[in-house]
Amino acid sequence: MQRQGRHMERSGSKRALDPGGSGGGGGGDDDERDPKRPHVPALASVIVEALKLDSLQKLCSSLEPILRRVVSEEVERALAKLGPAAAPARIEGRTSPKRIEGPNGSNLQLQFRSRLALPLFTGGKVEGEQGASIHVVLLDANTGHVVTSGPESFAKLDVLVLEGDFNKEKDEDWTEEEFESHIVKEREGKRPLLNGDIHVTLKEGVGTIGELIFTDNSSWIRSRKFRLGMRVSSGFCEGIRIKEAKTEAFTVKDHRGELYKKHYPPALKDDVWRLEKIGKDGAFHGKLNSNGIYTVEHFLQLLVKDQQKLRSILGTGMSNKMWESLVEHAKTCVLSGKHYIYYSKDTASVGAIFNNIYEFTGLIADDQFISTENLTENQRVSVCRYIGEASIR
Structure with missing residues (x-):
């Protein structure tokens, strides 16, 4: 009995420590909650909801100025169609959009009139084909004629670099914003992409690009190609839309060695160091320059007129084998169609023709051309005299 009583006391004391419990199965009452107590959400769900609300507010804030601008522009266009009397000068401080048409209903656009000489290399001069200048003109697209009068024909232009994948055709319309979105700037930490004359001033609707050099290659942009672009500079032709110009896409290579390579075949206007055995800024180059021989054409002219003099200019430092290689390379040059006619004092009816x-x-006699292969013996004798006289001159 005593043991049983002790057991009951212990059990009773345990129940006293667990109020509301009645035996081992009474633990379910602990999970009951006060129905008046408010539900507290988890911390994670609170953070997610706050972020959603913040993002929505930011989105609305960023869209508001865009929507305002679009609505403002559409209102301006609608009012402009109703006539100048109905259109206010400004809406919310914005000026009216540029007119598409120029004076007298003209449709103005810039256009390159020269193709670029390719390939292009960093540090090399940007030129037209065969070393020609690069021209740009202001056209009236309605007539196809160059605009030679009016303030637009004397506008200042900016020369820019464009993405090579700006693929809209020259006769396809693009907006000013589309053009600007394809302008390429220099890479961070690099020099300006174009160095030189980056502005052109039109004169009676025609402009000529000065010296331009690319300072970086085109391998780092998406298309791996550039285009040259041209637009009217800020402050000129305000209120008139003049369509920009662009060239074909091209690659700019970064290879310093290309600037010192020999040309095969060499061109007449190439620097003389483009010939084999003549190093750029070397001893032979200096000797030739000091005697007025700057181009391949100059070299070939003296080679024909006085080969011995040319050989002596280069001196003993050039071996016979080097000389033969140099002359052989120079003679592969493609000649132009330019010719000279020399008339002797004795007769004005016969002239010697030189390239x-x-x-x-050949000779020209009585308005007839006679090639060297068809000359008579007497004519060949006369030719020697003509050549001697012409060489003296």
């Missing part, structure tokens, strides 16, 4: 490197190519 642009002073090689004799």
